[in-house]
Amino acid sequence: MIEWNEQGEVRNARWRSESGAVAPRRVVVADDTLSADTAYRLACEGTGLLWQGDFQNARMLLQALMRRVDRKPAKAAAKAAEKMAAATPAEAFHLHRQAQAQRARVLSALLIPLEGDYGIDLRRAPDLRQACTEAWGPATGERSVASLRELLGLVGAHEWRKKGVEVPALGAAPNNRIHPYYGVFSPVRGEYVDLVASADLPSKALAFDIGTGTGVLSALLVRRGVQRVVATEQDPRALACARDNLQRLGVLAQVELQSVDLFPAGRAPLVVCNPPWLPARPSSPIEHAVYDEGSRMLRGFLAGLADHLEPGGEGWLILSDLAEHLGLRTREQLMGWIADAGLKVLGRADIRPRHAKAADAGDALHAARAAEVTSLWRLAAA
Template identity: 65%
Template sequence: MDEISWREDGRDQRVRWRSESGAPPPRRVTIADDETRADDAYRLACEGTALLWRGDFQNARQLLNAMARRIDRPPTMARRRKRKEEPSQVQAFHLYRQARAQRARTLAMLLIPFDPGHVIPLRRAPDVQDACTQVYGPDDRPYVTSLRELLGLIGAHEWREKGVPIPALGNDRIHPHYGVFSPVRGEYVDLVAEAPLPPTTKAFDIGTGTGVLAAVLARRGMGRVVATDHDPRALACAQENLTRLDVAKQVEVVQADLFPEGRAGLIVCNPPWLPAKPSSPLEHAVYDPGGRMLHGFLNGLTEHLEPDGEGWLILSDLAELLGLRTRDDLLKLIESSGLEVAGRRDTKPTHPRAADPDDPLHAARAAETTTLWRLRPAR
């Protein structure tokens, strides 16, 4: 495991480094406390120097917020004048991702120490033992991690505890685990809840995540559902949710890259919608490098469908609106996979970003449509 080192009180220190995003330990570390000014912290973080916090925990949170405000300040008039023309949608997308990645790297430079047992040795520090144990497992040794990551763990723990209400499940709740995509954008769930079912009693849910679509299919009367995922966290999350929703007898959770063995009359897949490289393990639910999962699902669909079966592909057109893929690209991929479109259902997203004019990708988000493509082997 990686280690982080620094000098404090005239002595060299070394301890384990934790990062769920896979970030390497910072090379330069300085000590920060309640006297550290936000401008100084921001400057050091931008230069690549991490700040190991020794003050009050709540003051560390305030400092992190102050650093974020400095990052998020709108550009000055001089910087605006330097822009000769507005970027295209695809350029805006890449600029947006670069800015978000730089923002994440800068804010990750504020570090928090941990004693054995996931205990934070700082004044007014919260009890985070349960949240950390859920993600890291038990730990009897000290370590250091970023405050930003810790706050993500705390937020994920709260979502896992209270759950996300799903109208398609009668407002029963799905409880997402850390690192598993939360079904907060419910329009794709509603599409699966409302599309007419083919005449079958067996379905596959490819890339099940929290298990929400498998649960919807089971509640709609599907006699047997096989839900697959390759991520151990997703598999554990899905199994827990399906058990809580009392559909575990109908749904089998299987570890697989894509398809399980055999065939089914209905195969559902909601792949990551954007064909771009994720910048951290937690982004794999949103970004699919080269459209690998989309291609794999379409290319393998015919050999796993029963006669007269259907494949349901749930896909946003955000990638098309951003210039990352064209509609013609998608239709050609469907055709080259030996498939034809039997029908489609469209819906508009209702999440807050779609109505936020200050979002750099507002034009694309406001025009976005999510579609359930009903596919079958070409005849």
């Protein structure tokens, strides 16, 4: 719960945070009279600003906070740049994540009260009830508070879900769109999909898709002629998302969705897995699609693969080497895990990233991103 004092009366509401952030200890009521400089000072101190003014003015204040948090004094900017330049790639990565986390904490200080039906009782407030329902589930009638930054993220996710992401490997438009749900990794980076689309299939009888997410790889395998796919996933949101996408694409009848950790029972001639690429601790539930602490999913897939392959079968591991360029994992470690699991490498297909950050020299991790290669490793039992 979150508490605040309003006109001498203590009030409270449910605290919502997808990042798992704790509710601010101190909350003050804020409105259109609050200056951006004062708001920034309070936010940096960890004070929550519960907005009671015009909603559009709150959005403008958030933009003003962004400008202030990104505009460091010359001395501080020079010191930070010097620290990054002297850091190892792994240290630079962790410094970058720390800076991102600090930025998020400041920008999440601007809070919006929600009614029991997710309505917002503020002047010029949009109707965000559908976006909230998609992310949080049906309203329970309980009043709540969430950061404006998170609410705008819900709106963005709602628009992506409505519009969908075109995946050329699935065929011609319009029957090639994936509609990602809030908190489910979107296939906006299509390199890994293209690798699966071009690799020679060892069999078209059956495939396992481990950690299916939006269901894009399951759909692709069916479109390539695989008769049956068993797709696994732990996240209820992702399972619902995959079911919806497979239904939209007309392939659900050939895909069995299972709520399990990693492998389903049995063996298959093809087992596909695209685990999170970076072995770091997720700072929110949404980040589990990107960060795999201790390489848990990657190592679990490798360790169990041989026991779930039919004789002569192949395991396809889709993995970026970004972690290697960041000093978070070595190629020797990866090859050691493959050997320890009783596996051998049959071949590897590589592809360069096409996303904007790979060419952005101003990105804090540009050197590693520019060198990144995504690979499809063809593995078999040794």
